[in-house]
Structure formats: structure tokens, C-alpha cells
Amino acid sequence: MTKMDNTTRYERLRARYMNGDLDRRSFLGLLGAAGAAYGLVTPYRALAQSVSQVRFDGWGGVVSEALRANAFDPFTAKTGIEVVDGTFGGGDEFLSRVKASQEGEYNIAHLSGVFDYARYHGLGLTTTLNEDNIPNLQNVIPKLVDVFRDVTDGSLSCVPYDYGTTGLAYNRKHISDEEMAEKGARILIDEAHKGKIAGWSDWRTRMWYAALQTDQDPNNITDVDAAWDAVRAHRDLALKYWGSGAELMSLLAEEEIHVTEGWSGRIYALQEQGHDIGYMDPPNGFGWQECMFVIKGSPLEACEELLNFMLAPETAIAVAEGQNYPPALDPQKVDLGDKIPTLPAFDPSGTLDGLTFADPAYWNGNEQDWSKTFGRVQKGY
Amino acid sequence: MSVEAREARQPWILLSPALSAVALLLFVPLLFIVVYSFWLRTSxxxxQVGFYLDNWQEALTDAFYRDILLNTLKIAGITTLVCAVMGYPSAYFIARSRGNKAMLLLLLMLPFWISYIIRTMSWINILGVSGALNSLLLSIGLIGEPIQMLYNEVTVILGLVHFLLPFMVLNIFVSLDGIDTTLEDAATSLGATRWQAFLQVTLPLSLPGLAAGGLLCFVLGAGTYITPLVLGxxxxxxxANLVFEAIITQLNWPLGSALSLMLLAVLAVLVGIYNRYLGMAQLMKGLG
Structure with a gap:
């Protein structure tokens, strides 16, 4: 017996109705029933059928282009599994979308920071990957893997993929390297650059830099009021809070601003385009790692296969070169080629001891309070 | 079934797809939002499901929300006023033009063919430090340094006017187009100047259209969040930015729901006042 799809079903019903074999009431009734059945069944189709596609969500821009060209298209060519990719402007926005979705609708996300991983775990959105299906995980810097294991009791719902920093980006036409070295993070609250300063509209980054500006440990801010005062000082001098990598690049490239904190890979991309933009990681600068996170309810084997493919040295290096962030691969185990050692934040030792990462417990513990307070401070309060 | 009964049912049958869509896409989600507003966000x-009044208490008593709401109403009010002042002459010109009215209306609708976000972002290329206006002023020697024109309240209002002006023009046009032009001629034949005829005949008759356009501009302007995000x-x-932040950044859907209902209630009061004094019929004409 041939299986009938909904289009065929509708066409046959319509033909019967037009031929007079079916009265109007029956036709409309059957059509309604078919529609209702289709609507009810569709969400569960993913569970019932073999996996033909996996959804991936990431940061867009050069990062998505690099993944599409170097990972997704070759993966589809090899396995026949299509990778549908979407983009998001930030981790918060994506988490909101996932919260509103049905299980299985979103599969893999390019998450930033262990604190995001911990938030997903807190919301019950983690799963357990079968690491035997991801042999290339052996090539990843152990320190990057261990922090995720600590959150999910030894198991993994993601694989580390790359790392970078949120450092200080400045236009060398207006700010010298010497001035940057002298002022460090405090340049973002320097009156001399009023109206030419920007910053990411992300409460963590704002508080992290406020900690640096007030000589505090970002992972243990003791004088919170002083930090908020620094956030306010920055706000009063800033021209604009940027909300995406594209906006960051546009503000710097168009010379609307002279200095901001920025993502290392995006600044490197600007430098590659010929813009005279300097980049500096101040002491205790904001280091972060990104992972490929598999969301609960996803087709695990297909996701594991894609993750393993993405972690293969040739793929991971090509993606890293495209997106300008060092891969999570251990330079002591894998030859990373010529370009990657030149990228900002790259650590040839593979220990990452020179980078300061956000303590997930500390930052998530303050998330509810600080994100709300920043929403007010940002608007002049 | 009698003919009368069938005829009475006919409009409801024809309306049922639209009514179902409104019920499913507007009222059911709205009901969800109402329910959500009484829940709580956990750490x-x-x-946390339940019946808590915390979000409502915060939304209604916190001066922060009140101030932003007042600022929103102020920006929407200024935008509406600017749209009215700029839109009336344009609508009058279109309504009184002969022969090329369709072409002018088409030109008026042209911006709708381009995404609202793209239209908003286009101001960055016009008013930016290295944008068209600064380049022009620099090239003719009027300024020595680029002027910082972007990212302030004025550019937010500018972006909103750009977005909302066609709505205002269309509503006023519909009103003006329905006015018998011989009335102005009659007024001038009785000794009134053209200006007096306009002030005492045409303007009062077109006020419903102006009010309908004003209401639309105000409601749409007060609910926007893209323009301040891009140009502010x-x-x-x-x-609306507060609603966005509560729901997206803070993942606090219950508070975001209470805030969105608060904005909805304020705008519903304005629509109610409009309906009480002018009726919705004019608005429907303008939208049609």
C-alpha cells in the first residue's frame, strides 16, 4: 500500500468534492480533521522518523559563514544529514526561544561561557552525550572539558569548541598604544573620550569591566556599589551600547566610537579588513570559552556525529581560521597550523593559565539581581 | 431553516475564519500573558506556577516603570505631533492633486516595501559620523569636524516619524478625499479668503482623519522597541524595551507579562477615549 501525504489527501478529497461524490459538509469536515491531525502529529514527527536534519543555532556573521563552509556543508555531503542553521543575537535571547519551544525543536547551540551551560542545566535542558561517539573529544584541552563536567556531575551535554577574550578595542588614529597601556580598563570611564566610548549591553561584561576599573577581582566583587558607580560612569560617557558583533564592528569601522570592549575574533576580523584597530587584554581581562551544546530532546546520535565531525582537526582549524577564535583543540596534541597562533587570546601551552574565566557559580548566583539592576542603571538610574 | 435565519447566519459564517484567527492568535495568547503575569520567576x-501579585505590585508601584512609561508617552506624543504637522500638507496635496493621485499614493506606500529595520538602520548611513550628511557638510566646508548626530532622543523620534508618517498621511488623505471641494469654493464666494475657507471648512471636516492618524501613530509609536534600540x-x-529585557535578558516572563499588560491597558484607555468621542469608523476607513 502506498503511503499518502497530506497534499495528496487534500487533492483527492477536493476531486471527490468537485465530482459531486462528497457533499460540502463532509468535505469541509474531513479537511478540518486532516488539518487538526496534521497539527497534532507534526511536533512528534521528529521522534518517529529517521533523522534527516539537525538544527544548529549560532552567532551569525563570520562565525556562521565559517561553520557553514567548513563544517555543515562537508558534513551533509558525507552523511546526508542536513544542518539547518539559525542565528541569535545573544545567549539570553536564545535561551528565551528555547524555553518557548517544544522539545526537539532546537538541537545544537553555540553557547558562550560556562555560566550559560549552567543556566541550561538549571532549567533541565541538558542531556548526556555518549562520548564514545565523539572520539575527537580526546584532542580538546582538558581544562576546557573539566569545567563543563563539574556542572553536570561528570557527564557532558556539550563539547568545548573555541575560546577568546572580551578585551579593549581602540582606534589607533585617536588612542595610542601607550595611552591604552597606561589607562587599561579605566579608559572606558575616561572623560577625555566622552561620547566616543561604547560597550556591550551585557550585564556580565559591564560588571566585569567595572570590577577591573575599581581594582577588584571580577570573580569576587566585594564593593558592589563601587562597581555599579563605575557602570554608571561608563554609561554617562558612552555614545551607545552595542548589541551584536555586527554592530560592534560597524561602530568601530565607521569611527562613530574610539574605544569599547570587544570580542577578540571580531576585532581581528576588522584588523584583517585593514582598519587600524588595536586590541588589548587588560590584566584579568574577560576570558571565555564557547561550546557546542546539545539541547535535551535532540536526536543524540546525529548530534554526536556532527560534533565529532566538527571537532576533527581539519574542520575545527578551518572554522577557527574563519571565525578568528582559537579552537578548543590542545596545541600540545594537534598541529594548529600557521594562522591560529597569531590569533588574539591563543595559548600555545594549552593550559589557558593566562586567561581569567567567569566563575559560573558566582555569576549565576548574582544573575537575577545584577541583570535587573543593570537594566535600570543602563536607563539612567 | 427560514431565509431570514440563513441570512442572519451568513455574516457570521463569512466572518468565522477571521474571528477564529483573532481568537487563536490574539485572545488566547493574551490569556496566556494574563496567566503568566501572576506567576513568579525562580532563581x-x-x-513558579501560582497566583502571586508580586509582579503587578512591582509594575504598578515602582517609580522606574512609571518614569519610563511617561517618557514613552512623551516620545509617542511628540512623534504624533510631528507626523501631524508634516503629514497634513502632504495629504492635502495628494487629495487635491488631479490625475496623478494614484501615483502619489503609490509613492507614499513605497517605504512599506522595505523592511522596517532596514529603514531604521538607513539613518545610520545618513546621520553617522562618516554618513552622507556629515560627508556633504564636510565637503562644502560648512563644518571642520563631523557632527555627532546619532544615538539620542531626537534620532529616535526621527526614526519613528519615518516609520509612522505614511499612516498619518493615509488617514488624513481618506478624510480630505471625502470632503466636497465645492464647499471651499462656496466659502470663498461668500467672502472668505482661501486660508479662512481652509481653517473654517476643510480643517474641521478633516479632523476625524487627523485624529485617527494620530491615534494610530501614537499607539504604534508607544509600542515600538526597535527604533530606540537602533537609533537611541x-x-x-x-x-517596550523594558518588556523585551524582562522577557529576553532576564528571562522573567511573569514580570514581562505584567509590564506588557500595563502598556496594553494604558493604550486601551486611549483607544477607549478616542472611540467614545470619535468612534472607530474613521479609523477603519483610514486602515482600509
Whole structure:
């Protein structure tokens, strides 16, 4: 017996109705029933059928282009599994979308920071990957893997993929390297650059830099009021809070601003385009790692296969070169080629001891309070 | 079934797809939002189901929300006023033009063919430090240094006017187009000047269209969040931005729901006042 799809079903019903074999009431009734059945069944189709596609969500821009060209298209060519990719402007926005979705609708996300991983775990959105299906995980810097294991009791719902920093980006036409070295993070609250300063509209980054500006440990801010005062000082001098990598690049490239904190890979991309933009990681600068996170309810084997493919040295290096962030691969185990050692934040030792990462417990513990307070401070309060 | 009964049912049958769509896509989600507004956000971001008045208490008593709401109403009010002042002459010109009315209306609708976000972002290329206007002023020697024109309340209002002006023009046009032009001639034949005829005949007759356009511009302007996000500075947020932040950034859907209902209630009061004094019929004409 041939299986009938909904289009065929509708066409046959319509033909019967037009031929007079079916009265109007029956036709409309059957059509309604078919529609209702289709609507009810569709969400569960993913569970019932073999996996033909996996959804991936990431940061867009050069990062998505690099993944599409170097990972997704070759993966589809090899396995026949299509990778549908979407983009998001930030981790918060994506988490909101996932919260509103049905299980299985979103599969893999390019998450930033262990604190995001911990938030997903807190919301019950983690799963357990079968690491035997991801042999290339052996090539990843152990320190990057261990922090995720600590959150999910030894198991993994993601694989580390790359790392970078949120450092200080400045236009060398207006700010010298010497001035940057002298002022460090405090340049973002320097009156001399009023109206030419920007910053990411992300409460963590704002508080992290406020900690640096007030000589505090970002992972243990003791004088919170002083930090908020620094956030306010920055706000009063800033021209604009940027909300995406594209906006960051546009503000710097168009010379609307002279200095901001920025993502290392995006600044490197600007430098590659010929813009005279300097980049500096101040002491205790904001280091972060990104992972490929598999969301609960996803087709695990297909996701594991894609993750393993993405972690293969040739793929991971090509993606890293495209997106300008060092891969999570251990330079002591894998030859990373010529370009990657030149990228900002790259650590040839593979220990990452020179980078300061956000303590997930500390930052998530303050998330509810600080994100709300920043929403007010940002608007002049 | 009698003919009368069948005829009485006919409009409801024809309306049923639209009514179903409105019920499913507007009222049911609205009901969800009402329910959500009484829940609580837990520390992990998950929602705590129950009946709590905390969000409402915060939304209604916190001066922060009140101030942003007032600022939003102020920006929407200024935008509406600017749209009215700029839109009336344009609508009058279109309504009184002969022969090329269809072409002018088409030109008026042309901006709708381009995405609202793209239209908003286009101002960055016009008013930016290296944008068209600064380049022009620099090239003719009027300024020595680029002027910082972007990212302030003025550019937010400019972006909103750009977005909303066609709505105002269309509503006024519909009103003006329905006015018998011989009335102005009659007024001038009785000794009135053209200006007096306009002030005492045409303008009062076109006021319903102006009010309908004003209502549309105000409601749409007060509910926007893209324009302040793209063209505003650090402190130029509007109320919809607070809803966005509560729901997206803070993952606090219950508070975001209470805030969105608060904005909805304020705008519903304005629509109610409009309906009480002018009726919705004019608005429907303008939208049609």
C-alpha cells in the first residue's frame, strides 16, 4: 500500500468534492480533521522518523559563514544529514526561544561561557552525550572539558569548541598604544573620550569591566556599589551600547566610537579588513570559552556525529581560521597550523593559565539581581 | 431553516475564519500573558506556577516603570505631533492633486516595501559620523569636524516619524478625499479668503482623519522597541524595551507579562477615549 501525504489527501478529497461524490459538509469536515491531525502529529514527527536534519543555532556573521563552509556543508555531503542553521543575537535571547519551544525543536547551540551551560542545566535542558561517539573529544584541552563536567556531575551535554577574550578595542588614529597601556580598563570611564566610548549591553561584561576599573577581582566583587558607580560612569560617557558583533564592528569601522570592549575574533576580523584597530587584554581581562551544546530532546546520535565531525582537526582549524577564535583543540596534541597562533587570546601551552574565566557559580548566583539592576542603571538610574 | 435565519447566519459564517484567527492568535495568547503575569520567576529562570501579585505590585508601584512609561508617552506624543504637522500638507496635496493621485499614493506606500529595520538602520548611513550628511557638510566646508548626530532622543523620534508618517498621511488623505471641494469654493464666494475657507471648512471636516492618524501613530509609536534600540543612546529606552529585557535578558516572563499588560491597558484607555468621542469608523476607513 502506498503511503499518502497530506497534499495528496487534500487533492483527492477536493476531486471527490468537485465530482459531486462528497457533499460540502463532509468535505469541509474531513479537511478540518486532516488539518487538526496534521497539527497534532507534526511536533512528534521528529521522534518517529529517521533523522534527516539537525538544527544548529549560532552567532551569525563570520562565525556562521565559517561553520557553514567548513563544517555543515562537508558534513551533509558525507552523511546526508542536513544542518539547518539559525542565528541569535545573544545567549539570553536564545535561551528565551528555547524555553518557548517544544522539545526537539532546537538541537545544537553555540553557547558562550560556562555560566550559560549552567543556566541550561538549571532549567533541565541538558542531556548526556555518549562520548564514545565523539572520539575527537580526546584532542580538546582538558581544562576546557573539566569545567563543563563539574556542572553536570561528570557527564557532558556539550563539547568545548573555541575560546577568546572580551578585551579593549581602540582606534589607533585617536588612542595610542601607550595611552591604552597606561589607562587599561579605566579608559572606558575616561572623560577625555566622552561620547566616543561604547560597550556591550551585557550585564556580565559591564560588571566585569567595572570590577577591573575599581581594582577588584571580577570573580569576587566585594564593593558592589563601587562597581555599579563605575557602570554608571561608563554609561554617562558612552555614545551607545552595542548589541551584536555586527554592530560592534560597524561602530568601530565607521569611527562613530574610539574605544569599547570587544570580542577578540571580531576585532581581528576588522584588523584583517585593514582598519587600524588595536586590541588589548587588560590584566584579568574577560576570558571565555564557547561550546557546542546539545539541547535535551535532540536526536543524540546525529548530534554526536556532527560534533565529532566538527571537532576533527581539519574542520575545527578551518572554522577557527574563519571565525578568528582559537579552537578548543590542545596545541600540545594537534598541529594548529600557521594562522591560529597569531590569533588574539591563543595559548600555545594549552593550559589557558593566562586567561581569567567567569566563575559560573558566582555569576549565576548574582544573575537575577545584577541583570535587573543593570537594566535600570543602563536607563539612567 | 427560514431565509431570514440563513441570512442572519451568513455574516457570521463569512466572518468565522477571521474571528477564529483573532481568537487563536490574539485572545488566547493574551490569556496566556494574563496567566503568566501572576506567576513568579525562580532563581534558575524557571517559572513558579501560582497566583502571586508580586509582579503587578512591582509594575504598578515602582517609580522606574512609571518614569519610563511617561517618557514613552512623551516620545509617542511628540512623534504624533510631528507626523501631524508634516503629514497634513502632504495629504492635502495628494487629495487635491488631479490625475496623478494614484501615483502619489503609490509613492507614499513605497517605504512599506522595505523592511522596517532596514529603514531604521538607513539613518545610520545618513546621520553617522562618516554618513552622507556629515560627508556633504564636510565637503562644502560648512563644518571642520563631523557632527555627532546619532544615538539620542531626537534620532529616535526621527526614526519613528519615518516609520509612522505614511499612516498619518493615509488617514488624513481618506478624510480630505471625502470632503466636497465645492464647499471651499462656496466659502470663498461668500467672502472668505482661501486660508479662512481652509481653517473654517476643510480643517474641521478633516479632523476625524487627523485624529485617527494620530491615534494610530501614537499607539504604534508607544509600542515600538526597535527604533530606540537602533537609533537611541544608552538612556533612550522606551517601555517596550523594558518588556523585551524582562522577557529576553532576564528571562522573567511573569514580570514581562505584567509590564506588557500595563502598556496594553494604558493604550486601551486611549483607544477607549478616542472611540467614545470619535468612534472607530474613521479609523477603519483610514486602515482600509
Amino acid at each position: 534558575t529562570g524557571a517559572d 543612546g544608552p538612556t533612550d529606552a522606551m517601555f
